[in-house]
Each structure stands twice: as structure tokens, then as C-alpha cells.
Amino acid sequence: MLIGFDILDYFYSNEVCYVDEIDRISESTLFWSENGGWYYMPAQKDSADWNIARMVGSPCSAKKNINRVKAENLIFLVPENKYSYFSEYPRKGCLLYFFSDKHNKKKHEKVRSPYTIEARQNQLFLIYNGTIVGYVKPIRESDNFVEVYIEIMPSHRGKGLGAALLNAAADYFVQHNKGMVYIVEDTNQASVSTVKRAGFMHAETIFTFQVIG
Structure with missing residues (x-):
């Protein structure tokens, strides 16, 4: 489904960590059920960038929705303190937000x-x-x-x-x-x-x- 204002409120509650997501609101899709899911941001056409899915809301609900996000060259982003819910997937990298x-x-x-x-x-x-x-x-x-x-x-x-x-x-x-x-x-x-x-x-x-x- 397309992004609405509720997800914007979620992002603006911790704006410094969601500048990318806010800026790309018109091109993104939210895969959500119950109280969690994934915010999917496709790579720009003809670029070598990753398609990105960032966890939003409950990690338990996000995990249930993980197979709904389908794309080649897809990378998932989760907060460090929520990674334990996804530990069966080998960690690829770590991003530091300053x-x-x-x-x-x-x-x-x-x-x-x-x-x-x-x-x-x-x-x-x-x-x-x-x-x-x-x-x-x-x-x-x-x-x-x-x-x-x-x-x-x-x-x-x-x-x-x-x-x-x-x-x-x-x-x-x-x-x-x-x-x-x-x-x-x-x-x-x-x-x-x-x-x-x-x-x-x-x-x-x-x-x-x-x-x-």
C-alpha cells in the first residue's frame, strides 16, 4: 500500500534517523500488518544502489512480513538493538548515523x-x-x-x-x-x-x- 501520514508521524518522532525515508516518501511502499513491517525504498533506475527495506514498528510483526518484500539486490535495515529478532540472517554491514x-x-x-x-x-x-x-x-x-x-x-x-x-x-x-x-x-x-x-x-x-x- 502507499505511504500515508501515519508513517510520516512515525519518522518525524525521530527525524534525525529518517531523513532518507522522509525525502523518498513519494516513491516508497509500506508492507505492514498488525503493528510492524517494512518501508521499501527502490533503488534509482539504472543505478548500482541497493533496494532497501527498513524495519518500522514491531520487530515481531516485521519478521512475519519479511517475505512480502521482494526485489533483486535487496538489503534489510534494522536497529542494532532489534537485530536479535533476525539473527538467523547473517549480518552484512553496520551503518552509523551521526x-x-x-x-x-x-x-x-x-x-x-x-x-x-x-x-x-x-x-x-x-x-x-x-x-x-x-x-x-x-x-x-x-x-x-x-x-x-x-x-x-x-x-x-x-x-x-x-x-x-x-x-x-x-x-x-x-x-x-x-x-x-x-x-x-x-x-x-x-x-x-x-x-x-x-x-x-x-x-x-x-x-x-x-x-x-
């Missing part, structure tokens, strides 16, 4: 010359001697948060620039009355260290798994 809210007043990392950071068309660019060597861009948005993607050229990594760029982006979006969300895989220790150095707070840990056969 955020900086729009009231964040922490002291931030800054870039030093010859680096500068510039805001252009809702994106933040890291500039080195006139050349773009990194950027932060929003990829999803809800009422109070933006989820972002960050990239820095390999030759400019390991200098603390990622934290400074995230901080600059957080400051920029605060001016637009938005907090910022950054999601990383737990195996990407460089990104985990960067987001922690930037002073972002941990919001949630999500385990992922596939159902084979």
Missing part, C-alpha cells in the same frame, strides 16, 4: 591557508590554490535536517580537512535552519574518525542483512 543539530554551538575545526572553503549553490567546496579538491553536498532532506555526502581527493586526505569541511557545512546549514546528518559504514574508520573529530553526535546504529533464497 548528526549536528541546528543549535550546535561547539567549537569547530577550521581550514588554514592555502585551503579555503566556499559555498556555492547549496554545496560546500574545499579549494586548494584555486582548485576544488573536496566537497560536501546534500543528498536527502527533511523539514529540519539534510543528509550529506562528503568527498576529498586522496592526495588531500589525512590533514584534518574532512572535519573542517563538515563543520563548515554544518555552519552553513544552520544558517538555513537545518541540522546535518552523515551516515558512515563502521568499517570506514577514517570517516568515523573524521565525523567524531568534527564533534558530530551518534544518533543510531543500524545493522544490515540480506535474505537469501
